[in-house]
Amino acid sequence: MDCLEKDVLMADDAPPDRLSNNPRSPHFDVDALRRGVGIRFKGKEREDVEEYCASEGWLRVAAGKAVDRHGMPVTVKLNGEVETWWREEDGEEAGAEAE
Numbered sequence: 001m002d003c004l005e006k007d008v009l010m011a012d013d014a015p016p017d018r019l020s021n022n023p024r025s026p027h028f029d030v031d032a033l034r035r036g037v038g039i040r041f042k043g044k045e046r047e048d049v050e051e052y053c054a055s056e057g058w059l060r061v062a063a064g065k066a067v068d069r070h071g072m073p074v075t076v077k078l079n080g081e082v083e084t085w086w087r088e089e090d091g092e093e094a095g096a097e098a099e
Contacts, residue, residue, distance in 0.1 A: 015084040020051040022072070027051065036087035042080040050075050054082045 015037045020027040039046050041059055050073065052059035059082055062073040 013086070015054075015086055017055050018051075018053040022050065025051065038085045038087045040083040041078065052082055052084070054084050057082055 016027075016029055016032055018027045019029055019032055019037060021033060022028060039049050039052055039059065041049075046059070046061070048061050050060045050062055058077055058079045060075040060077050063076045064074075066074040068074055
């Protein structure tokens with residue numbers, strides 16, 4: 001595989017449209033979570049996201065330290081522009097461009 005083919009494959013390889021970090025969710029994907037998904041919500045990077053849907057424009061974040069009766073965090077749904085990208089293994093962002 002030459003360099004051009006690799007670039008095309010990386011460009012087509014987008015993060016999932018919807019992802020959750022709750023193993024009980026049908027949108028849970030351990031491989032995507034291990035690879036690392038960067039999330040920008042309304043222009044600000046977020047690290048505290050429990051679940052997101054980029055096409056519908058929402059994400060869920062924990063509401064403080066509150067938990068429900070099953071021990072799962074209570075979440076709040078926030079609406080707005082959601083942008084996702086793969087994080088690289090070396091800690092740098094895959095979507096970042098040098099200026």
